[in-house]
Amino acid sequence: MAFENWKVRLHMLLEEATYQPEDLHELQEALRAEVAELQAQGLPVPADIAKLEERLEAALSPPKT
Numbered sequence: 070m071a072f073e074n075w076k077v078r079l080h081m082l083l084e085e086a087t088y089q090p091e092d093l094h095e096l097q098e099a100l101r102a103e104v105a106e107l108q109a110q111g112l113p114v115p116a117d118i119a120k121l122e123e124r125l126e127a128a129l130s131p132p133k134t
Contacts, residue, residue, distance in 0.1 A: 072112065079103060079118065097125045 082103070086096040100122055104114050 075103065075107065093125065094129060097122075097129055100125065 079100075082096055082099050086093060100118070104118065104122060107114055
């Protein structure tokens with residue numbers, strides 16, 4: 070898949086998160102799938118996307134006791 074297509078798909082995911090923040094878990098799963106696809110193709114994961122993935126993980130993980 071061309072990198073431009075991936076950027077469009079990611080943009081759509083982020084738009085969805087903006088207007089439907091209750092679906093952040095779904096965004097997280099979709100983002101993981103997109104990142105895995107990039108990595109499977111040997112493409113680098115953009116730093117801002119990696120940071121977003123980390124922030125979602127921190128925000129959606131249960132608090133540690």
